[in-house]
Amino acid sequence: MALRHFLLILLVVSIWAFNNIAIKWGLLDLPPLLMIAMRFVVVAIILVPFTRVTRQQLYYLVPLGFTFGFMHFALLFVSLNYTDAGTAAVIVQLGTPIAMLLAMVILKEKLRLVQLLGIMISLSGVVVLAGSPTIPNWWVLVLLLLSAFGWAISNMIVKKSPAISPLTLTGWLSFFAIPLVGCASWVVESDQLNLLLHSSWRGWFGILFSAIGSSIVAYSLWYSLLKHYNVNLIMPYSLLTPVLAVIMGVVVLGDSMNSYKAAGALLVIAGTAIAVINLRNLKMHARLPRFRYDRYRKKRTRP
Known part of the structure; x- marks a missing residue:
């Protein structure tokens, strides 16, 4: 792997990890549902005018607005109002093994x-x-598990959907999530406009970093890297996200570290790694250049 691509991978997982910190800062000024609604508004404003979808794609984008926009993101933001960034990042990582179980049952x-x-x-x-x-x-804990479950269901929907470019997917599912999250905020929260107008830099930083940094920049870089390398080589790096989130939470926010959190995080991350990393494919990918070189050398030395 080229050094610049490795550095881009580290940048992406660092952005995703720091997104939890940015959200925690934003929640000091804004209620969670209002904050996620504004995130979707920013993403939709930036992406929707420049992307187009077909009627067939809409049949998948509308439910994604609920499963990914409301179940995953909205419940994650609500949960972060009551727990620390590292714990939330670790539990939501369960979306990967849950998705694998759903694929076994459904697909x-x-x-x-x-x-x-x-x-x-x-x-x-x-x-x-x-x-x-x-x-x-x-x-x-139930809210965080439902958030992970929403992420897993969303993966099933994307697998069954026709081809949709990543930025189109991000923009339009954000657009369809706005009324769902907005209505939820209107029902359970209050004084939204006043809170937005009087929010400090923390509230707006949380909204803009989550929308632009995490949703648009990080995912664009991630999908561009997937075009250059085998999925089995790239995906394991995503497991660094909860690890970095725990470290950032302790260093930046002063989150506590206890034996339950350390042991639980280790089990979740290690178990997910065992489930998703295909060692056989990684070994084959690592050996492939050498095999090609050997064949080339034999051809050159053939009498």
């Missing part, structure tokens, strides 16, 4: 025994995290 995709073992390990990490004081109430 009839086969899972190897080692993958099932990894999923069981990651789920055991949630049991450990449930005892952490960073999760003050059981319903906060």
Whole structure:
């Protein structure tokens, strides 16, 4: 892998990790549903005028507005109002093994025994995290698990959908999520306009970083890297996101670190890594250039 691409990967996962910090800052000034609604407004304003969708694509984008926009993002923002950034990032990482289980049940995709073992390990990490004081109430854990479940369902929808470019997908699902999240904010929150007008830099930084940095810049870079490298080589790097989120939470926000949080995070991340990393494909990818060179050398030395 070229050094510049490796540095871009580190930049992307760092942006995703720091997004949790930016959200926590924003929540000091703004209620969670209002904040995520404004994030979707910013993304839609930037992307929707420059993208086009077909009627067939709309059948998939509308439900994504609910599963990805409301279930995943809105519930994540609400949960972050009650727990720390690192704990939330770790639990939401369960979206990956949950998606694998859904693919096995719905899409009839086969899972190897080692993958099932990894999923069981990651789920055991949630049991450990449930005892952490960073999760003050059981319903906060439920909200985070529902957020992970929303991410997993969204992956199933995207798998079944016709081809949609990443920026088009991001822009239009944000557009369809606006009325859902906006109505929820109107029902359970109050004084939204006044809070927006009198928000400090933290509120607007949280909105703009989440919308532009995380949604647009990071995902654009990520998908461009996927065009250059094998998926099995790139995807494991995403596991750095919760690790960096925990570290940033401790360093930047002063989040606490306890044995439950450390052990639970380790189990979730290690289990997810076992489930998603295909070592056989990684080895083949690593050996491929050498095999090609050997064939080339034999041709040159052939009498």
